[in-house]
Amino acid sequence: MHETPPTTSPTSPAAPAEPLSHGLKQRHLTMLGLGGVIGAGLFVGSGAGIAVAGPAIVVSYLIAGALAMLVMRMLGEMSAAMPASGSFSVHAERALGRWAGFSVGWLYWFLLVVVLAVEATAAAQIAHGWVPGVEPWAWVLLFMVVFTVANLTAVKNFGEFEFWFASLKVGAIVVFLVLGGLAVFGLLPDTDPVGMTNLTGQGGFLPNGWSGVVSGVLTVVFAFGGLEVVTIAAAETDDPARAVGRAVRSAVVRILFFYVGSMLVIVTVLPWTAQQAGLSPYVKVLDAIGVPSAGQIMNIVVFVALLSALNANLYGSSRMIFSLAERGEAPRGLLKVSGGGSGGSTGQVGGVPRRAVLASVAFGFVSVLLNLLWPDTVFLYMLNSVGAVLLFVWALIAASQLRLRARLEQEAPDALALRMWWFPYLTWVTLAGLLGVLLLMLTDDAARPQVLWSAGATALVLLVAVAREWREREGPQGGMSGSPRR
Numbered sequence: 461m462h463e464t465p466p467t468t469s470p471t472s473p474a475a476p477a478e479p480l481s482h483g484l485k486q487r488h489l490t491m492l493g494l495g496g497v498i499g500a501g502l503f504v505g506s507g508a509g510i511a512v513a514g515p516a517i518v519v520s521y522l523i524a525g526a527l528a529m530l531v532m533r534m535l536g537e538m539s540a541a542m543p544a545s546g547s548f549s550v551h552a553e554r555a556l557g558r559w560a561g562f563s564v565g566w567l568y569w570f571l572l573v574v575v576l577a578v579e580a581t582a583a584a585q586i587a588h589g590w591v592p593g594v595e596p597w598a599w600v601l602l603f604m605v606v607f608t609v610a611n612l613t614a615v616k617n618f619g620e621f622e623f624w625f626a627s628l629k630v631g632a633i634v635v636f637l638v639l640g641g642l643a644v645f646g647l648l649p650d651t652d653p654v655g656m657t658n659l660t661g662q663g664g665f666l667p668n669g670w671s672g673v674v675s676g677v678l679t680v681v682f683a684f685g686g687l688e689v690v691t692i693a694a695a696e697t698d699d700p701a702r703a704v705g706r707a708v709r710s711a712v713v714r715i716l717f718f719y720v721g722s723m724l725v726i727v728t729v730l731p732w733t734a735q736q737a738g739l740s741p742y743v744k745v746l747d748a749i750g751v752p753s754a755g756q757i758m759n760i761v762v763f764v765a766l767l768s769a770l771n772a773n774l775y776g777s778s779r780m781i782f783s784l785a786e787r788g789e790a791p792r793g794l795l796k797v798s799g800g801g802s803g804g805s806t807g808q809v810g811g812v813p814r815r816a817v818l819a820s821v822a823f824g825f826v827s828v829l830l831n832l833l834w835p836d837t838v839f840l841y842m843l844n845s846v847g848a849v850l851l852f853v854w855a856l857i858a859a860s861q862l863r864l865r866a867r868l869e870q871e872a873p874d875a876l877a878l879r880m881w882w883f884p885y886l887t888w889v890t891l892a893g894l895l896g897v898l899l900l901m902l903t904d905d906a907a908r909p910q911v912l913w914s915a916g917a918t919a920l921v922l923l924v925a926v927a928r929e930w931r932e933r934e935g936p937q938g939g940m941s942g943s944p945r946r
Contacts, residue, residue: 480545480615480782480797480811484696488619489703491626492772493690493711497528498629499765500582501683502719503740503758506726510735513676514667515659515727520676521720527897528684529712530890531854534861534880536708539691541868541875543700546783547691548857553787555860555867559925562789564856565780566921568688571846571853572777573820576770577827578843580604583766586759600828604821607771611778611817612798615696618775625768632761633718636742640725643749651749658731667732678900678907683719685850686769687711689776696811705878774820782816794819845917847910848901851894852918858891 510517535548544550546565553561584599610617639648646653659665666672690711694704726741730748735741740762746754784790798812830839865883868876880887901907 480696480779480813482696482698483614483616483811484619484693484703485616486697486703486706488616488623489690489693489697489707490710491623491630492619492693493687493707493715497684497686497715498626498633498718499683499686499769500579500762501680502722503742503762503765505683506680506723507735507739507741509676509679510723510727510732510741512668512679513672514663514732515665516667516673517676517680517727517732518720518723519673520680521723522716523673523677524681524684525716525719527681527854527890527893528687529716530881530886531857532687532690532708532712533878534887534890535688535691535857536704536878537876537880538857538861538864539694540701540705540708540878541872542864543695543704544783545692545695545779546786547695547780548688548853548860549780549783550787551860551864552856555863556856558787558789559922559929560856560860561787562784562925562928563918563921564853565784565789567846567849567918568853569777569780569784569820570917571849572773572780573823574827574842574846576773576777576824577831577839579766579770579773580824580828581831583763583770586763586766589759597832600832603767603770604825604828607767607774608817608821610771611774612812612814615812618771619693621771622768622775625764625771628764629761629768630718633722636746637718637721637725639749639751640729640745643729643745644725648749654729656728658728662731662733674900675904677897678904681897682847682850684715686772687715688853689772692776692779695779701875701877708878774817774824777820777824778813778817781819782813785816841913844910844913846914847907848898848914849917851898852914855891855894858887858894862887 506517509520513520535551538551539547542551542554546561549561549565549568552564580600580603581596583603584596587599588594588596607621610621642648643651644654668675690707691704694700694707697703722742726735726745729745730741734744740758742761743755743758746757751757781790781794785792785794794813794816796813796815798814827839827842830842834840861880862884865876865880865887898911901911
């Protein structure tokens with residue numbers, strides 16, 4: 461693999477500005493980081509983790525959250541020093557070579573547009589329950605059109621949607637924590653103090669031993685996916701370096717508080733044996749403490765969480781493929797932006813990569829169609845093929861940070877406004893942790909297909925990356941020239 465051209469050096473002052481709008485504010489970015497990972501995986505999926513780990517699910521969330529926090533710290537360090545709309549894809553190219561940037565960029569884009577179909581379909585099912593006369597496919601179409609329009613206009617529209625979506629989710633969790641805390645101490649009407657009985661009863665704090673904790677980690681670690689979009693969005697703020705640093709610092713601590721705090725309330729208020737996979741533990745707790753219409757309230761919160769994730773994934777996928785096009789790793793036609801802006805336009809309407817948005821939406825529609833027609837065959841294979849991609853992306857982030865940190869300390873130490881803790885030891889610990897999760901997934905019958913299919917998809921993308929580099933090296937002799945690059 462050849463080295464990246466000098467123009468992509470982490471310290472190169474000649475790197476061209478990106479023609480994107482700077483319409484996102486600090487409040488948008490902070491709330492995006494805070495609400496980006498608070499979704500259906502927490503509100504509903506956490507029930508499966510409690511079922512296998514018991515009260516020790518709190519430890520599972522601490523372990524998974526620590527991994528996510530370390531990855532985000534590394535990503536924040538690189539993004540604050542070298543803001544780019546392609547975020548970790550750009551960092552991987554600068555650190556490891558074009559093959560790495562190409563591979564992680566396309567894998568992440570594929571991950572987002574496939575998961576987008578799951579979110580759109582799940583939100584449509586909830587809406588169909590409220591309005592049975594409207595078929596789910598019609599709801600999917602409506603959601604896709606609304607968020608496509610929002611992403612095609614101005615980036616501030618995306619920011620406003622996410623700000624209010626995230627505010628509702630965060631508000632719901634705060635209310636839940638307050639009500640749950642009052643229930644624990646018997647401060648709600650007609651309730652007695654719960655105490656710590658449910659943490660130590662029904663088999664104790666570790667009813668399934670440490671193997672249950674490990675199974676819980678495998679169940680919940682993917683719920684932290686989505687934080688990466690913060691560093692992608694940072695490139696569209698007025699002060700990317702400062703914005704991403706503040707967003708990363710605030711988001712990881714608050715998310716750990718909300719996730720771990722929620723789990724602690726849930727397993728304290730109710731016995732862990734009362735939870736079931738597929739049913740929201742939040743609904744169970746709210747029902748137990750006498751909140752009327754708890755199920756419908758949580759349906760609304762989950763519905764908003766799904767739409768929020770759909771909006772964020774559409775944004776993230778469009779910016780990732782735009783960045784790939786900027787570097788010659790995707791069709792150059794995707795570089796067209798609205799308003800004819802270039803050179804980092806600060807306009808609020810111009811500077812939107814509309815063709816990149818439409819390309820992502822088009823594949824998203826294909827994914828939705830496959831999910832509606834063949835959810836248990838074709839789409840299931842697609843979903844499995846991205847099941848473990850997040851772990852591969854996180855591993856490449858860690859590997860990139862290992863190399864770029866050393867370069868930055870030599871060439872531009874002042875750019876390190878946000879530093880990874882205890883470098884390089886915690887970076888190596890993170891890599892080992894991610895490898896451990898992958899190996900454990902291989903021993904789990906339910907998770908193994910995801911690892912194998914994801915490994916196959918990754919190998920295919922790597923093969924394409926290697927073939928492209930080989931073809932470009934042979935270009936002058938074979939009459940083929942490499943793709944133009946920024």
